[in-house]
Amino acid sequence: MAAVISEHIEITPGICGGKPRIAGHRIRVQDIAVWHEQMGMSPDEIVSRYPTITLADVYAALAYYHDHFQEIRQQIQESQAFVQELQAKIPSKVQQKLRGQNLGQD
Secondary structure, eight states: OHHHHHHHEEOOTTSGGGOOEETTSSOBHHHHHIIIIISOOOHHHHHHHSTTSOHHHHHHHHHHHHHTHHHHHHHHHHHHHHHHHHHHHSOOHHHHHHHHHHHHHO
16 A cells, blocks of 8 residues: 555655655645645545646545644644734735725725
8 A cells, every 4th residue: 555655645855845745746745635624625626626636646645644644734734824924924915905995985
């Protein structure tokens, strides 16, 4: 089983932060896990949106995720915290423009 997963999942320092990803792609295992668990996408839906990966790639990523559950969940939480930190520091240009338009209408 591990040999099958290693055909589909690779970890390369300097690519995607050294996080596990679909071999030959920049789609991380954590991306597949989020799309599947949090966004409710089926493996078939993931492949239809990202046709350069195979159904076997998606299932290998999900197997890897479940084999390394705590590690991948930690990576997901760290990524979400990083995004929230950036959003707090850097205001959205779209939101600023919308606020400016709303102020002009009053």
